[in-house]
Amino acid sequence: GAGVSQSPRYKVTKRGQDVALRCDPISGHVSLYWYRQALGQGPEFLTYFNYEAQQDKSGLPNDRFSAERPEGSISTLTIQRTEQRDSAMYRCASSHTRNTEAFFGQGTRLTVV
Amino acid sequence: TQLLEQSPQFLSIQEGENLTVYCNSSSVFSSLQWYRQEPGEGPVLLVTVVTGGEVKKLKRLTFQFGDARKDSSLHITAAQPGDTGLYLCAGPQKTSYDKVIFGPGTSLSVIP
Numbered sequence: 001g002a003g004v005s006q007s008p009r010y011k012v013t014k015r016g017q018d019v020a021l022r023c024d025p026i027s028g029h030v031s032l033y034w035y036r037q038a039l040g041q042g043p044e045f046l047t048y049f050n051y052e053a054q055q056d057k058s059g060l061p062n063d064r065f066s067a068e069r070p071e072g073s074i075s076t077l078t079i080q081r082t083e084q085r086d087s088a089m090y091r092c093a094s095s096h097t098r099n100t101e102a103f104f105g106q107g108t109r110l111t112v113v
Numbered sequence: 114t115q116l117l118e119q120s121p122q123f124l125s126i127q128e129g130e131n132l133t134v135y136c137n138s139s140s141v142f143s144s145l146q147w148y149r150q151e152p153g154e155g156p157v158l159l160v161t162v163v164t165g166g167e168v169k170k171l172k173r174l175t176f177q178f179g180d181a182r183k184d185s186s187l188h189i190t191a192a193q194p195g196d197t198g199l200y201l202c203a204g205p206q207k208t209s210y211d212k213v214i215f216g217p218g219t220s221l222s223v224i225p
Contacts, residue, residue: 048211
């Protein structure tokens with residue numbers, strides 16, 4: 001596609017349910033990032049992939065959060081046993097190679113009720 | 114962990130005024146990036162500064178990287194309503210070059 005695509009755009013889930021957020025990066029982009037962003041704040045780093053390899057997951061808040069990118073393209077961020085504090089905008093970004101311009105998707109707004 | 118601070122947090126000005134926003138850290142960064150984010154959208158890269166003391170201009174926007182590479186500023190001349198948005202600075206962590214951290218942002222509102 002022309003840009004980074006994230007789905008769903010909005011997700012409302014009940015506390016305790018698992019959710020999977022999808023990111024489809026720009027075709028050919030090697031690097032993929034996941035961020036979480038509170039309203040009016042800067043994005044908070046969660047994890048980063050180079051091809052299919054998860055290079056850094058130091059930003060994942062706890063072991064309920066995981067991410068994968070099995071074929072080096074589409075990535076999924078999974079949150080298990082969601083809690084209200086997980087409510088946020090989750091953003092994905094991709095770049096052609098490491099440390100080149102990152103392009104952000106429109107994000108998934110997650111609300112845990 | 115390296116941190117980026119931004120000031121002011123909020124800024125509301127009249128169209129035509131000049132303004133400067135700041136990005137500061139106690140740590141040295143190999144480079145800093147500036148992004149603008151409009152409501153409902155993802156951040157969009159404006160510029161990357163790499164060399165200490167570097168000045169880059171993008172139309173009415175002037176970006177400067179501090180000599181010590183610990184701070185940066187963004188100056189907007191004759192602000193327009195289209196400049197409204199959240200301005201974010203970002204930079205790679207020294208210990209993990211691929212981990213780009215963001216500052217909290219400056220929310221700018223330009224009133225017509």
